[in-house]
Amino acid sequence: MTKLLRFSFFILGILCIGLIVIPILDIFVTLTAKELVKTIYDREVWQALLTSFIGASLATVLGCILGVPLAYLLSRYDFKGKRIIEGIANLPIVIPHVAVGIALLCLLNEKTHLGSIFAYFHITFVDTIYGVIMALVFVSISYVIVSASIGFNGVDQTLEWVSRNLGASMAYTFWHITFPLALSAIVRGAILAFARSISEVGALLILAYYPKTAPILMYERFEQFGLEAALPVTALVVFFSLFIFVILLSLSRNHALR
Amino acid sequence: MLSVKLRKSLSGFNLDVNFTVSIPSYSLILGPSGAGKSLTLKIIAGLMRPDMASIQWRDKEIAFLPPEKREVVYLPQTLALFPHKTVYQNIIYTFKARHISVDKRYVTEIIDKFQVTPFLNRYPSSLSGGEQQRVALARAIAARPKVLLLDEPLASLDFHLKMNLIDFLKRIKKAFSLTIIHVTHDPIEAFKLAENLFILEKGKLTFQGTVKELFMTASSGFSAEVVRQLKSVFIFCPTHLKALQN
Numbered sequence: 001m002t003k004l005l006r007f008s009f010f011i012l013g014i015l016c017i018g019l020i021v022i023p024i025l026d027i028f029v030t031l032t033a034k035e036l037v038k039t040i041y042d043r044e045v046w047q048a049l050l051t052s053f054i055g056a057s058l059a060t061v062l063g064c065i066l067g068v069p070l071a072y073l074l075s076r077y078d079f080k081g082k083r084i085i086e087g088i089a090n091l092p093i094v095i096p097h098v099a100v101g102i103a104l105l106c107l108l109n110e111k112t113h114l115g116s117i118f119a120y121f122h123i124t125f126v127d128t129i130y131g132v133i134m135a136l137v138f139v140s141i142s143y144v145i146v147s148a149s150i151g152f153n154g155v156d157q158t159l160e161w162v163s164r165n166l167g168a169s170m171a172y173t174f175w176h177i178t179f180p181l182a183l184s185a186i187v188r189g190a191i192l193a194f195a196r197s198i199s200e201v202g203a204l205l206i207l208a209y210y211p212k213t214a215p216i217l218m219y220e221r222f223e224q225f226g227l228e229a230a231l232p233v234t235a236l237v238v239f240f241s242l243f244i245f246v247i248l249l250s251l252s253r254n255h256a257l258r
Numbered sequence: 259m260l261s262v263k264l265r266k267s268l269s270g271f272n273l274d275v276n277f278t279v280s281i282p283s284y285s286l287i288l289g290p291s292g293a294g295k296s297l298t299l300k301i302i303a304g305l306m307r308p309d310m311a312s313i314q315w316r317d318k319e320i321a322f323l324p325p326e327k328r329e330v331v332y333l334p335q336t337l338a339l340f341p342h343k344t345v346y347q348n349i350i351y352t353f354k355a356r357h358i359s360v361d362k363r364y365v366t367e368i369i370d371k372f373q374v375t376p377f378l379n380r381y382p383s384s385l386s387g388g389e390q391q392r393v394a395l396a397r398a399i400a401a402r403p404k405v406l407l408l409d410e411p412l413a414s415l416d417f418h419l420k421m422n423l424i425d426f427l428k429r430i431k432k433a434f435s436l437t438i439i440h441v442t443h444d445p446i447e448a449f450k451l452a453e454n455l456f457i458l459e460k461g462k463l464t465f466q467g468t469v470k471e472l473f474m475t476a477s478s479g480f481s482a483e484v485v486r487q488l489k490s491v492f493i494f495c496p497t498h499l500k501a502l503q504n
Contacts, residue, residue, distance in 0.1 A: 163355065
């Protein structure tokens with residue numbers, strides 16, 4: 001690589017990092033201590049953060065329960081329509097999230113057949129935590145499927161063969177060989193899904209505005225009271241999102257190193 | 259007796275193999291790349307579905323059994339040691355997988371015979387090629403297999419290690435009364451190890467017998483190439499050559 005090209009890449013890299021870091025830093029620079037203290041004592045902010053955390057956590061767990069088996073099947077078996085299934089698994093990434101909210105509202109409101117079946121079991125989705133979780137699962141599950149597929153593809157199939165010959169059933173082989181070796185990739189997918197869930201607004205605006213998640217609260221404060229009112233909430237949400245993200249990432253890295 | 263009959267068609271390739279070996283014995287399938295050697299082993303191990311198969315161990319059909327019930331252990335060229343388990347955990351894996359208690363006396367015997375004591379608590383990635391070979395074999399023997407299937411087990415080793423392991427394989431075959439089927443494309447391995455030799459070309463067995471019989475009958479194809487290679491190697495070992503030619 002010539003010196004000029006390397007220098008150009010370096011400058012572009014700096015610009016790229018700046019594009020990400022500067023707006024985030026600016027939130028904290030613009031913020032005054034008085035506003036921050038006021039926000040720290042705001043119960044609604046903590047409630048919204050808790051809703052975000054619970055919603056994103058449950059959506060990630062549900063996404064893993066549903067997504068990991070599908071990723072295993074896609075990785076290990078060839079079957080008719082596999083390409084179509086792979087495409088469908090990636091759909092939530094490309095569909096605008098407001099459209100996701102509208103689609104889920106159409107499908108799950110209490111006037112529909114499916115909505116009424118759930119309502120029979122006292123589960124409704126419009127403006128409830130179930131709605132929050134459903135929307136978050138929809139927008140984040142692709143990250144689990146894609147990452148877990150990469151993980152399973154990376155596990156050498158001869159390890160599974162040898163395990164079977166050594167007397168292990170298919171299930172034992174999955175839990176003791178395949179799954180532990182793919183776990184780092186699955187955890188990375190779960191972290192991405194969690195991060196995607198915690199930042200979701202579009203689908204929640206339509207399907208489950210209540211209980212308010214942190215991004216919804218930020219949006220509401222901005223709409224009703226303007227930038228100054230939204231800023232301290234934003235700072236707190238960004239701080240906690242980064243905090244959780246860094247912890248999860250370092251946990252996954254430690255696991256991968258082991 | 260172990261009797262194997264199998265057929266498998268893949269795109270543009272037909273495997274059709276039929277052979278019988280005594281128990282215990284060391285059999286070697288020799289053939290060029292793409293002859294179907296590994297495929298044969300995988301079908302015997304139950305890891306690939308054949309179009310037709312009959313595998314009889316002492317007149318008992320085992321071809322319909324799942325891989326974990328066949329008591330046949332396949333050892334791939336890559337060795338497939340479990341990277342997230344220590345050497346000891348690899349060796350006792352078969353007991354855990356079968357949900358039976360670890361036979362400590364037997365495991366100790368294996369650990370001694372395979373000389374793996376110094377690295378029992380290490381992970382496979384920290385071992386040399388020769389050490390990994392010994393661990394993989396120890397793990398396979400721990401499963402008390404009826405048949406041990408070795409897929410080019412010496413391919414990645416240097417000459418010195420290869421010769422050591424050849425002696426080692428002979429010793430463990432005797433010590434554990436094993437029936438071993440070993441596939442390779444190296445005639446030297448055939449010369450050193452084979453009690454029964456099979457030559458596999460394009461999915462068909464073109465020779466069955468001993469290395470000595472091969473020397474007397476080979477006239478064309480891969481068999482003749484094997485004889486030519488052995489003659490060129492043994493040009494400096496006239497005693498070996500004489501033993502084969504007389």
